[in-house]
Amino acid sequence: MAIFHMRAQVISRAAGRSAIAAAAYRAGERLRDERTGQMHDYSRKAYVEYREILAPETAPAWMRDRAALWSGVEAAEKRKDAQLAREVHFALPRELDKAQRLELIRDFCEREFVARGMIADVAIHNPSGRDGGEQPHAHVMLTTRVLTGEGFGPKERSWNDKSLYEGWRERWADYANRSLERIGCGERIDHRSFAERGIDREPEPKLGPKAARLERHEQQAAANENRPAIVVTERGQEWRAVQERNRRRDELRGRVEVIARGLQQAVERAVVEARARLEAVRERFERTAAMIREWIGRERAVGELGQAGRPMGAEPERPQAENRQEPQTPMSRDRLFGRETKEMPAPDRLRAETAQRSEMFGRGKVPVAGKEPDRRALLGKVEREAANRQASTPGDLLGRKPGQVMPDRTRDDGGRGRS
Structure with a gap:
């Protein structure tokens, strides 16, 4: 799948590096460093797919020769810690063939590097990746000085601006995605980091x-x-x-x-x-x-209908069914709410009625009208009523109680009864 990779670095003498050696390695050629007299031979490098120097129209012809170009860069730099060149490394989409990859990298380098006055030494490598597939990528070495006539002028410090590099990253993603879109591929690359994309x-x-x-x-x-x-x-x-x-x-x-x-x-x-x-x-x-x-x-x-048939001034007759309140049995509730009703068997109906009475009067209770009178209570009531009747029977005027015999006062031995 297509991945985004773009990295820039500076080739500097302070790190012990040489522009001639870097160009020979990337182009897979044999170049001689005129400053040191050292020969750098990488001609046996097998996976160099393409190499080319892209320069502005105002550049002299000798700058289109790789050995002369980078020997001139080495001669223009006098400091022992001089920055010799800038390298930009690109990962090319696997989905593109050789011609499409070349068109993509040339178009980007012409518009973003050469148009600013840089000379771009382009080399495309295509080794085998860890998964056994192609791993095409491009190395682009860029000059750091402006062109003046037949040689190099002062260094252009604006080319070191970080915002310029960030713009290259974003535009490289756009160039690559347009190339993928032209061939009908749905893969896309994104220059943003994982953290920025969430x-x-x-x-x-x-x-x-x-x-x-x-x-x-x-x-x-x-x-x-x-x-x-x-x-x-x-x-x-x-x-x-x-x-x-x-x-x-x-x-x-x-x-x-x-x-x-x-x-x-x-x-x-x-x-x-x-x-x-x-x-x-x-x-x-x-x-x-x-x-x-x-x-x-x-x-x-x-x-x-009833009001129309009664005489003037008469009270409207209420139907007898109005005074009757139909008990809310399960069957009546089913009829009210439109549920399907089924005739319950006698035992089930008895249990339902028992449950309904328990709900109305409390569990284990029955209506007072249905209780059988206690025998002892009835006998006590009868005895109390008989005693009340006996107490209310009139006695004699002397206060005798019924059945009581008073003594005869005519038989008093005092003779007080004979006077």
Whole structure:
């Protein structure tokens, strides 16, 4: 897949580097450094796919020769820590063929580098990647001084501006995406970092040519000796650690996505079921409201009929059914709310009536009218009533109680009765 990679660096004498050596390595040629007399031979480099020097129209003809160009750059720089050249490294999309890759890099270099007065030494490499596929990329070496007549003038400091480099990154992504779009490819690259795009992923460090070569030799030796490969460089160890952390992130992200999809499906099912239940309740309510309106209409019709047939000034007769209140049995409630009713068997109907009485009068109680009178209470009541009747029977005027015999006063021995 197409990836974004663009990196710039300065080739400086302070780091012990040479512009002639860098140009020979990137172009895969044999060049001689006139300042030091050293020969740099990289002509056996196998994966150099294309090389070319792009220069402004005002540049002299000798600057289009690679050896003369970079020897002139070395001669123009006098300081031992001089900045000799600037290199920009691009990753080219795999989806493009050789001609399309060449058109892309030439178009970008002409518009962004040569149009500003730089000379661009372009070399396209296409080695095999770690996955066995193509790994096309471009090395572009740029001069740092302006052109004056037949030679180099002062250095252009504005070319070191960081904002200029950021603009190159953004425009390179646009150029590459337009090339992918022209061939009908859906892949796109983005110049922004993972953090700026909101991607939870750690960027992999660059191994560099030396570390990559050592790691590759170790892998080949391990394969030949039928043993697991070991990490031989610190950069390789760091690169593998970052890869392992990214693998764990991807695994956790996949689990989270599975859980999120499951929750979303559960919520959607719950919403569908709730809507279905709400629709059923709405239909039942509409049926009940229709039954109530129909019942009210019948009652009004009966009342108007009775009022039309009675004499003037007479009280309207109420139908006997109005004073009767139909008990709210389960069957009557079913008829009221439009549910299907079924005739219950006798035992079930008895249990339903018992449950209804328990709900009305309390569990374990029956109406007072249904209680059997206590025998002892009745006998006591009869005895009390008999005693009351006996007490109310009139005696003699002397206060004798019924059945009491008073003594005879005529038999008093005092003679007081004979006077």
